[in-house]
Amino acid sequence: MPDLSTKYLGMTLKSPLAVSASPLSKEVGNLRQMEDSGAAAIVLHSLFEEQINLESHELDRFLWTGTDVSAEAATVFPEMQAYNIGPNGYLEHLHKCKQAVKVPVIASLNGVSSGGWTRYAREIEQAGADALELNIYYLPTDPRMTGGMVEQMYCDLVEQVKATVKIPVAVKLGPYFSAMANMARRLDNAGADALVLFNRFYQPDFDLENLDVAPSLMLSRSNELRLRLHWVAVLFGNVRADLAITGGVHTAEDVLKAMMAGSRVAMMASALLEHGIGYIKVLERELREWMEVHEYDTITEMQGSMSQKSVPHPAAFGRANYMKVLSSYTQRAPMV
Numbered sequence: 001m002p003d004l005s006t007k008y009l010g011m012t013l014k015s016p017l018a019v020s021a022s023p024l025s026k027e028v029g030n031l032r033q034m035e036d037s038g039a040a041a042i043v044l045h046s047l048f049e050e051q052i053n054l055e056s057h058e059l060d061r062f063l064w065t066g067t068d069v070s071a072e073a074a075t076v077f078p079e080m081q082a083y084n085i086g087p088n089g090y091l092e093h094l095h096k097c098k099q100a101v102k103v104p105v106i107a108s109l110n111g112v113s114s115g116g117w118t119r120y121a122r123e124i125e126q127a128g129a130d131a132l133e134l135n136i137y138y139l140p141t142d143p144r145m146t147g148g149m150v151e152q153m154y155c156d157l158v159e160q161v162k163a164t165v166k167i168p169v170a171v172k173l174g175p176y177f178s179a180m181a182n183m184a185r186r187l188d189n190a191g192a193d194a195l196v197l198f199n200r201f202y203q204p205d206f207d208l209e210n211l212d213v214a215p216s217l218m219l220s221r222s223n224e225l226r227l228r229l230h231w232v233a234v235l236f237g238n239v240r241a242d243l244a245i246t247g248g249v250h251t252a253e254d255v256l257k258a259m260m261a262g263s264r265v266a267m268m269a270s271a272l273l274e275h276g277i278g279y280i281k282v283l284e285r286e287l288r289e290w291m292e293v294h295e296y297d298t299i300t301e302m303q304g305s306m307s308q309k310s311v312p313h314p315a316a317f318g319r320a321n322y323m324k325v326l327s328s329y330t331q332r333a334p335m336v
Contacts, residue, residue: 020267046110162191170194224248236262236307252286
């Protein structure tokens with residue numbers, strides 16, 4: 001039987017199938033079902049900086065003003081009565097989750113300022129988290145803020161959190177940097193133990209009838225995986241940090257592609273929201289079947305095998321591929 005084990009954040013996982021942050025992890029029973037279905041690690045839903053800094057009656061106004069709205073926040077905050085918005089509730093939930101399952105439980109902090117990260121990072125560690133994922137969700141809308149300022153803010157946050165905790169720290173970030181490879185190297189140098197690529201940025205839509213903004217949430221699809229594959233394949237071997245893919249992981253083929261690009265784990269949430277938590281069993285079975293047919297004994301054999309370092313033509317990851325795709329398109333005959 002093929003060995004699916006992989007290493008991530010210094011931990012040996014039984015497979016690369018990990019659950020990313022989502023409202024599913026708000027229920028301890030769901031975590032038990034994830035573990036029973038084969039999840040190798042679970043990232044809890046995020047503790048938002050706004051939960052720490054703002055009173056509940058201010059949150060709704062804050063979240064829907066501007067464009068800094070995340071999908072995870074949108075699913076959590078509107079039902080204020082059903083959710084403990086304070087950090088103490090999150091720490092208690094984390095502690096219960098650790099008691100309920102044996103697989104690694106990774107806490108998630110979502111924010112933008114140093115105060116939001118460092119104040120509770122140590123308490124999250126003390127509550128038993130196996131690792132911490134920093135979900136840096138920030139859209140700079142101030143025209144006076146330069147790209148260099150934004151990048152330095154990210155690096156400072158990572159350095160401050162790494163100085164605060166001893167558990168591994170992963171950084172989940174978006175793709176919108178002018179020099180992504182350099183930014184990854186800087187986060188690596190700042191101490192990030194893993195880079196999670198990529199956060200999905202959500203924007204509110206316009207409600208034309210009520211002349212208002214409205215939250216808009218769409219689950220990911222497999223075609224979103226390509227951007228993740230591209231950058232993991234480029235970064236593999238060029239950074240010390242582990243690489244993880246999140247966003248667009250829906251099928252066993254998606255998981256296999258993530259591994260061959262150089263990812264240590266393939267994180268999923270939308271697939272489970274769409275198909276149910278038990279879908280993890282399906283993916284694990286299909287992974288094993290594919291590996292047996294193609295004579296792979298271990299997951300580690302394929303990790304990075306399709307990265308920029310391994311393919312015969314590294315230019316395929318750059319402009320040459322761009323030109324090839326454009327020139328290969330053939331217009332379909334018009335329908336009569």
